[in-house]
Amino acid sequence: MQRISYKLNQNLEILLSQLANRLEFALKGTISVRQSINSHAISQGGHISIDSKQYPIVQWVSMDMDGVSAMSSSSRVPAWSGRVETNKSSGNRLYSIASNLQLCDNIISNLSPSGRGLIDARVYLGGNGDGYEITSFDSNKSLMNLNKVTSVNLQKYRLAWSSYAIALVDETLYIYYDMEPIARSKLSNRRSILSRGVSSFRLYSRGSGLSFEMCLKSQVAKDEYANLCKERYIDAR
Amino acid sequence: MQGKRAGFSMLTAIAIIIVMSSISALILQTGIRSSAVTTNSYRDRQASLWGKSYLEYAKIAIMKNRMLIVENNQTEALESIHGHQGRSKPHGGYTITVQISYMGVKRPFHSSKTRLLDSTNNNPSAIIDVYVDYSALESRWKNPMRYHIREVIGI
Numbered sequence: 001m002q003r004i005s006y007k008l009n010q011n012l013e014i015l016l017s018q019l020a021n022r023l024e025f026a027l028k029g030t031i032s033v034r035q036s037i038n039s040h041a042i043s044q045g046g047h048i049s050i051d052s053k054q055y056p057i058v059q060w061v062s063m064d065m066d067g068v069s070a071m072s073s074s075s076r077v078p079a080w081s082g083r084v085e086t087n088k089s090s091g092n093r094l095y096s097i098a099s100n101l102q103l104c105d106n107i108i109s110n111l112s113p114s115g116r117g118l119i120d121a122r123v124y125l126g127g128n129g130d131g132y133e134i135t136s137f138d139s140n141k142s143l144m145n146l147n148k149v150t151s152v153n154l155q156k157y158r159l160a161w162s163s164y165a166i167a168l169v170d171e172t173l174y175i176y177y178d179m180e181p182i183a184r185s186k187l188s189n190r191r192s193i194l195s196r197g198v199s200s201f202r203l204y205s206r207g208s209g210l211s212f213e214m215c216l217k218s219q220v221a222k223d224e225y226a227n228l229c230k231e232r233y234i235d236a237r
Numbered sequence: 238m239q240g241k242r243a244g245f246s247m248l249t250a251i252a253i254i255i256v257m258s259s260i261s262a263l264i265l266q267t268g269i270r271s272s273a274v275t276t277n278s279y280r281d282r283q284a285s286l287w288g289k290s291y292l293e294y295a296k297i298a299i300m301k302n303r304m305l306i307v308e309n310n311q312t313e314a315l316e317s318i319h320g321h322q323g324r325s326k327p328h329g330g331y332t333i334t335v336q337i338s339y340m341g342v343k344r345p346f347h348s349s350k351t352r353l354l355d356s357t358n359n360n361p362s363a364i365i366d367v368y369v370d371y372s373a374l375e376s377r378w379k380n381p382m383r384y385h386i387r388e389v390i391g392i
Contacts, residue, residue, distance in 0.1 A: 002263075002264050002267045002268065002271075003267055005271070006267045006268075006270060006271040006274075009271055009274055009275070010271075010274050013274055013275075013278050017278070017281075068387060068389075069385060069386075069387045075354060076336070076338045076354060076364055076366070077340075077354055077364075078364065078387065078389065081362070081364070081389040082389060083360070083362055083389050083391060085341075085359060085360050086360060087359040087360060088359070097340055097341060097360055097362050097389070098340040098341070098354065098362055098364060098389055155391065235289075
């Protein structure tokens, strides 16, 4: 029993850390749920309260944090900074301060199994639900040309190149990755098993962040199971 | 006959003691491991909280530094902040290093040549990198861990 409780504790701890690391970078307003793999995604508003018994699939657009924390061997300049140079930017042209967009393009193409690049990423300005497509970029000028944006007049932006989803199917928790970076995007056929024996999860708003609760079970004897639940608070970024 | 039986009982008793002590040792070991998992997760969380605290502190320090440069003609730009929290280094604790770089800033931030990454942008900004070095408690400093957080701010 001690051993089972130890294993459950350890596995749950690893699982929660993996999920917290991804959910931390979920863009506000992009979280949606599904009742099954093939059903339509339903957007969640500002207040989130999701139970896996009702909605076993949760998906979100993730900000590209690898780009923000990256730097080349010769310079501390990040791949993208999230700050707009307001003096130069106008119309659909976004000049990004302190950015190495070529590095950003390389990081995305190295991480994406389907070979995405910066062109496939989207720029989120303020509360725009679906972000803006990047039609072209010039790394030397730290310039991105956006599609369908009337005027870039905000100081901050967010860059995303993938959505993620977790799905609880027959007590197995899957993660879907490398999907289009827009809310409610179609689930990709790329998925990996995060854990088996997951009995339920809950995701809900708490303060300015999110709380994530997950329950894991393990068989002790015939028809007897040990169940362990843990909760993790995730800061909003 | 009586003596033989007593000897046999003693052997049984010794065997039971050995089995029982092995089981208790196993339970104790699992208990220790289990608490180590919890402690490590607590230390990871603590490191990220120290990182975020120093990030906020660095933002205020940069603003104050900028004010001193503008008002008092101080020329030294703030480049790094060092700190240590918790127990002294061989026994744990968290060593925090903050590295600050500047972008697109004309005078007076020019004083910091190594940290001035680009002066072509018109909007001055600072890149703050916070590193928190710590280790898993059970292995002291043999198993180093690092938490990194970065933010770009306008100044």
